[in-house]
Amino acid sequence: MSADVPETLTGVWATPNCASAQDTLVIYKSFYLWLGEEETSLTGLTLSATQPNGWTRLEESDGYPNFFTVLADGRLREAFLPDNAELGSVPSEDWQTTDYESCGNSLPRSQVLLHGESVALLQVVSDTQKICQTDRNACANALFAGVDVSGDGNLSTAEIARLVRVAGYLAAVSEETPANNDDLAGVLAAGLPLGPLMASAIINSFDYDDSGGVSLAELSQDRDTLIDQLKPEAGGELNSRLNQMKEALKPLGRMLENFGQ
Incomplete structure (x- = not known):
């Protein structure tokens, strides 16, 4: 089983500071969300079996290393692997570094509108990963x-x-290349009218007691997954968007699928 990111590194970190963030790292137990001024990306992380002195080495799925250390004043320092260095290299004094201020678990205010919902839902996924590996109910x-x-x-x-909306966001930031923030804002804007439409379809399909919402018990009545229930009958563009949303739900750790089992 892959080792989790050390708890001392998890949370929200911003540079140069939380009040005027340019770049922000949101580090979870097994992935991190990088919020740049122009781009955003979501990347999986595992704790490397080999750790250099004074640094924590976290590896992406392709083995690319990320190096972090918490300084005496509480800031997080990241060291960047030089372009010509081997993947097994360890940080040295000539490596480029960036220091981040700890923002606790709160995003800088300037980033809440674009990223707040998704950061919160990703925290839910991160918090439940362990229990989801052992206890389905x-x-x-x-x-x-x-x-x-x-x-x-x-x-x-x-x-x-x-x-x-979060599904659309995750679809964008989970690509191999970072998502442009202007495009990301467009994805979220497109989800504003689409979200209630999909939500109404889901509620109409699962709201057996006619309460206007759906409970976990109602979702559990049917053995098919909630994702598989999203089958639009008409509208090429809507069908395409719904299929994209269905695919986008995968980075949520098949969150909704667990509801319907």
Whole structure:
């Protein structure tokens, strides 16, 4: 089993500081979200079996290393592998570095509008990863509770629409190349009218007690996954968008699939 990122590194880190962030790292247990001034990307991480002195080496899926250390003043320092260096190299004084200020678990205010929803949902996924590896029922309950913003035991149109917007966001940032933030804003804008439409379809399909929302028990009535229920009957552009959203739900750790099992 892959080792998690050390807890001392997890959280929100911004440079030059949280009040006027240019670049922000949101580090979770097994992935990180990089929020640049112009681009955003989501990358998986595992703790390397070999650790250099004074640094924590985290590896991406292709083995590319990321090096971090927490300084005495609480800042996070990242060292960047030089272009001509081998992957097995260790940081030295001539490597380029960047220091980040700790923002705790809160995004810099300037980044909340574009990234806030997705950062919150990714935290839910990160928090439930361990339990989802061992207990399917507890996993479904934990994930549902994380999505149920109101805490009333039902997913409303707004809460499901939020998932749709996050799905579009994740589809964009999970590509091999970083997502342009202007394009990302367009994806979220496109999800505003689409989200309630999809949410209404889901509620109409699963709201057996006619409460106006769907509970975990209602989602569990059918053995097919929630993702497989999204089958638009007409509209080429809408069909294409829904298929993109279905694919985009995969980075959520098949969150919704767990609801329907």
